[in-house]
Amino acid sequence: MKGSEPLEMINSKDRITTPQTTIVVTNFILGTGILTLPRAAAEKVKTPDIWLTVILGGIIAMIAGVIMVKLSQQFPERTFYQYSQEIVGKWMGKLFSFLMIGYFLTLGGFHARSLAEVTGYLLLEGTPKWAIIMPFMWASLYLIRGGINPIARIFEIIFPITVILFLLVAFMSIKIFEVDNLRPVLGSGITPVLKGIKTTALAFTGPEIMLLILAFMKEPNKAGKAVLVGITIPLFIYVITVVMVIGALSVDGVVTRTWPTLDLIRSFELTGLIFERFDSLLLVVWIMQMFTSFTINHYAASLGLSQLFQKDIHPFMYGLLPIFYLISMIPKNINDVFKLGDMVGNVALVLFGFLPLLLLIISKIKGRKYETNL
Amino acid sequence: MKMKKWKSKIRKIGKPTDENENKQESASQASTNQFTDDFTLNLEVVRKELGHNWDVHFRDFIIGRTGIEACIVFVEGLSDKDLIDKHIMTSLMADFSAEYQQEEPYVKESLSNQFIKNQVLSISDVEEVHSIKELASKVLTGSTALLIDGLSHAFILGTTKLKTRTIEEPVSEALVRGPRVGFTESLSDNTSLLRGSGDIENLSLVKFQVGKRSKKDLVVAYINEIVDPELVKEVEKRIKKIDLDNVPESGYVEQLIEDNYLSPFPQVQNTERPDRVIAALMEGRVAILLDGTPFALIAPVTFSMMLQSPEDYYERWIPGTFIRFLRYIAVVLSLFTPAVYIAFISFHPGLIPTKLAISIIGTRSGVPFPALIEALFMEVAIEILREAGLRLPKPIGPAMGIVGGLIIGEAAVQAGIVSPILVIVVALTAISSFAIPQYSVGITLRILRFVAMLCAAILGLYGVVLFFLFMMSHLVKLKSFGVPYMSPAVPYRLSEWKDLMVRMPLMMMKRRPKMMHTKDPLRKG
Numbered sequence: 001m002k003g004s005e006p007l008e009m010i011n012s013k014d015r016i017t018t019p020q021t022t023i024v025v026t027n028f029i030l031g032t033g034i035l036t037l038p039r040a041a042a043e044k045v046k047t048p049d050i051w052l053t054v055i056l057g058g059i060i061a062m063i064a065g066v067i068m069v070k071l072s073q074q075f076p077e078r079t080f081y082q083y084s085q086e087i088v089g090k091w092m093g094k095l096f097s098f099l100m101i102g103y104f105l106t107l108g109g110f111h112a113r114s115l116a117e118v119t120g121y122l123l124l125e126g127t128p129k130w131a132i133i134m135p136f137m138w139a140s141l142y143l144i145r146g147g148i149n150p151i152a153r154i155f156e157i158i159f160p161i162t163v164i165l166f167l168l169v170a171f172m173s174i175k176i177f178e179v180d181n182l183r184p185v186l187g188s189g190i191t192p193v194l195k196g197i198k199t200t201a202l203a204f205t206g207p208e209i210m211l212l213i214l215a216f217m218k219e220p221n222k223a224g225k226a227v228l229v230g231i232t233i234p235l236f237i238y239v240i241t242v243v244m245v246i247g248a249l250s251v252d253g254v255v256t257r258t259w260p261t262l263d264l265i266r267s268f269e270l271t272g273l274i275f276e277r278f279d280s281l282l283l284v285v286w287i288m289q290m291f292t293s294f295t296i297n298h299y300a301a302s303l304g305l306s307q308l309f310q311k312d313i314h315p316f317m318y319g320l321l322p323i324f325y326l327i328s329m330i331p332k333n334i335n336d337v338f339k340l341g342d343m344v345g346n347v348a349l350v351l352f353g354f355l356p357l358l359l360l361i362i363s364k365i366k367g368r369k370y371e372t373n374l
Numbered sequence: 375m376k377m378k379k380w381k382s383k384i385r386k387i388g389k390p391t392d393e394n395e396n397k398q399e400s401a402s403q404a405s406t407n408q409f410t411d412d413f414t415l416n417l418e419v420v421r422k423e424l425g426h427n428w429d430v431h432f433r434d435f436i437i438g439r440t441g442i443e444a445c446i447v448f449v450e451g452l453s454d455k456d457l458i459d460k461h462i463m464t465s466l467m468a469d470f471s472a473e474y475q476q477e478e479p480y481v482k483e484s485l486s487n488q489f490i491k492n493q494v495l496s497i498s499d500v501e502e503v504h505s506i507k508e509l510a511s512k513v514l515t516g517s518t519a520l521l522i523d524g525l526s527h528a529f530i531l532g533t534t535k536l537k538t539r540t541i542e543e544p545v546s547e548a549l550v551r552g553p554r555v556g557f558t559e560s561l562s563d564n565t566s567l568l569r570g571s572g573d574i575e576n577l578s579l580v581k582f583q584v585g586k587r588s589k590k591d592l593v594v595a596y597i598n599e600i601v602d603p604e605l606v607k608e609v610e611k612r613i614k615k616i617d618l619d620n621v622p623e624s625g626y627v628e629q630l631i632e633d634n635y636l637s638p639f640p641q642v643q644n645t646e647r648p649d650r651v652i653a654a655l656m657e658g659r660v661a662i663l664l665d666g667t668p669f670a671l672i673a674p675v676t677f678s679m680m681l682q683s684p685e686d687y688y689e690r691w692i693p694g695t696f697i698r699f700l701r702y703i704a705v706v707l708s709l710f711t712p713a714v715y716i717a718f719i720s721f722h723p724g725l726i727p728t729k730l731a732i733s734i735i736g737t738r739s740g741v742p743f744p745a746l747i748e749a750l751f752m753e754v755a756i757e758i759l760r761e762a763g764l765r766l767p768k769p770i771g772p773a774m775g776i777v778g779g780l781i782i783g784e785a786a787v788q789a790g791i792v793s794p795i796l797v798i799v800v801a802l803t804a805i806s807s808f809a810i811p812q813y814s815v816g817i818t819l820r821i822l823r824f825v826a827m828l829c830a831a832i833l834g835l836y837g838v839v840l841f842f843l844f845m846m847s848h849l850v851k852l853k854s855f856g857v858p859y860m861s862p863a864v865p866y867r868l869s870e871w872k873d874l875m876v877r878m879p880l881m882m883m884k885r886r887p888k889m890m891h892t893k894d895p896l897r898k899g
């Protein structure tokens with residue numbers, strides 16, 4: 001097998017298409033959010049208008065996504081790790097890059113831990129966490145050794161399975177859906193809706209991957225479209241989730257549950273079909289989604305280190321596995337896991353909400369200076 | 375004339391000791407060297423080279439009333455004796471032209487080379503060789519050598535007659551509808567089947583030789599106007615790298631030219647059907663035919679090709695599509711059913727419908743083994759039965775499968791070793807794996823099924839999902855001659871999904887697969 005060409009050089013064969021970019025963004029966004037978003041948002045909003053909050057959160061994510069695309073488009077064929085040093089100088093650039101690598105590492109650890117929590121809770125009670133996390137990480141390592149192209153391709157396989165099974169499961173739960181649970185719309189005005197925006201916007205973390213994979217795109221000028229569609233798809237899935245969960249369990253019912261979406265699926269049975277319960281299907285889909293999110297984190301962090309140190313990427317891929325594992329083991333219990341998630345979210349807000357805008361402005365000013373100097 | 379004969383006797387008998395010694399010396403030298411003017415010496419050398427073989431025959435004779443000696447050498451069984459008798463012996467002995475009857479023996483070029491070739495030998499394939507080695511290799515492949523006194527070279531006459539079987543329906547790829555023609559062991563028959571199936575413009579059949587000791591012909595077939603020249607170069611490069619004593623079957627070639635020898639998935643397709651080869655060539659692929667085997671190779675392949683049968687195209691598109699869907703379902707069933715059974719029974723009985731769970735657990739109550747052992751027992755039994763059924767004589771084989779399967783299944787349930795549900799599961803997987811048109815892919819799925827079962831036994835449903843992710847990771851990384859194995863499914867090429875899981879009407883499939891980088895992208899015009 002000749003799978004060992006150095007990947008830090010972006011050669012012409014290692015390119016991804018626009019649909020592939022879209023699907024990478026979508027898969028990266030979909031993750032823990034499907035299971036926890038209804039509760040997290042309900043805690044903040046406290047009215048049935050959560051779905052409006054989700055839409056607003058999505059729109060914010062789109063704006064941030066477009067800013068990041070604009071920034072990356074200034075530096076064709078180069079990733080954030082490479083061009084950030086050009087904008088703000090060597091040391092600041094390196095600092096930002098390390099922050100970003102740290103972010104991907106923490107997020108990956110968070111994903112691995114959530115997977116272990118849910119799997120241990122629903123499928124493998126009593127199985128040690130390392131036994132769940134380790135084979136998962138090996139699968140990720142095996143995949144990303146092939147570079148960005150196999151990653152994009154496997155996402156393309158997982159994506160339709162996710163959508164089909166998710167929609168199937170979601171519409172099965174229509175049986176216990178109560179429209180009254182969603183009323184009144186804007187009963188307490190717009191304020192509660194705005195309160196939850198930060199939470200829902202954080203469910204859309206994922207477009208930041210555009211800072212890196214834009215460099216791999218065959219048609220980087222279509223990146224804007226890719227990121228918009230890439231956010232719209234999870235937006236739909238989130239809205240459907242929130243509407244279904246709130247509609248079935250009501251706001252009060254949602255707040256008290258750890259994994260409200262799973263509880264929804266577990267709370268009804270359909271007789272007459274082969275399966276009466278569909279949580280196994282949802283779990284299968286969800287494990288695959290966690291896999292996609294984790295592999296992206298793993299790849300993004302390895303790519304960052306290999307580009308910063310200008311070394312072959314493969315040793316970093318192996319070397320990061322124990323780090324991911326250690327990070328995933330830091331939280332002591334499920335509440336700590338969610339705290340870690342919140343922390344990562346806050347970092348993401350600064351790192352990808354404000355920083356790209358700042359960098360974009362600096363690079364524009366610098367660019368103009370450069371032009372006038374000519 | 376008498377004078378000449380006497381002379382010849384002197385040459386033969388006179389000074390026997392010296393002559394023999396000289397001859398032996400020169401013979402050993404000449405065996406690698408060229409033929410000389412000396413007929414007896416030449417013959418001596420040839421006898422030394424080939425005479426020890428039981429099946430090599432030497433026939434000395436005098437050319438029609440001239441007194442010139444000649445000899446033919448041929449291999450019994452490989453050469454066509456009819457042809458030798460009627461067109462070589464008769465024309466040289468009985469019908470020999472009267473003009474040349476007064477020719478004198480032992481004189482150099484007494485019989486004109488051109489005359490023999492152009493007026494005497496009524497045979498289509500005549501060439502001249504000058505060295506013993508050349509002569510030996512030709513004679514041993516069925517040609518007849520003719521040595522004539524006075525000529526410093528030998529004629530090689532194409533009298534090869536290989537014993538071939540008649541063209542039959544391929545056993546490994548039976549179809550309900552479609553040509554009942556399969557390749558045979560003869561390379562020339564096989565290439566003629568390709569040429570004969572319609573007047574294909576630009577069909578190139580390029581010959582190579584493989585095997586260092588047993589040299590075999592290998593033909594690379596492609597359509598010049600369609601195929602990507604880079605692909606042909608790559609295939610030829612890999613074939614030239616084959617370095618073996620003997621290449622008995624195209625399976626050897628397949629294993630030596632494939633991309634990843636660690637992969638359980640076949641990266642070259644083998645087929646016995648000329649129509650399948652032609653269809654592949656038309657898509658811009660390359661076929662490899664080897665002498666001595668009815669199995670041709672097609673490269674590059676994709677995973678979807680392994681689940682397609684030529685019949686999909688011969689039937690109308692609706693049944694074709696339906697049958698393709700069935701095959702994809704069969705793949706999923708044959709890979710995952712026992713694994714899912716194990717996962718649900720031993721890890722998550724709560725995830726299956728309550729009534730079903732109760733009935734399964736009820737039937738399993740007497741089973742003393744964990745689900746993995748139970749399932750492994752039945753799966754291994756059925757694999758052994760299948761293998762045994764293959765080896766048995768044809769009339770007994772299927773009976774053995776049915777009887778063995780029924781009896782073992784029934785008895786195992788009665789004895790309380792396995793549950794009846796498991797017998798259904800195992801039967802379902804076995805039948806599903808038969809529904810896959812390519813035998814080699816069927817084997818792959820059978821192997822992977824056991825891996826999936828182990829994963830399920832260790833980590834339950836989570837293990838099955840991980841197994842799926844590992845397998846998919848492998849598949850998306852795999853390539854066959856530069857073509858991604860999972861294309862055109864991923865990366866998405868919507869226009870080519872018309873021929874992936876569905877088989878759209880023929881008039882909608884106007885383009886050749888893009889991944890083949892064909893010179894002529896359109897199927898029409």
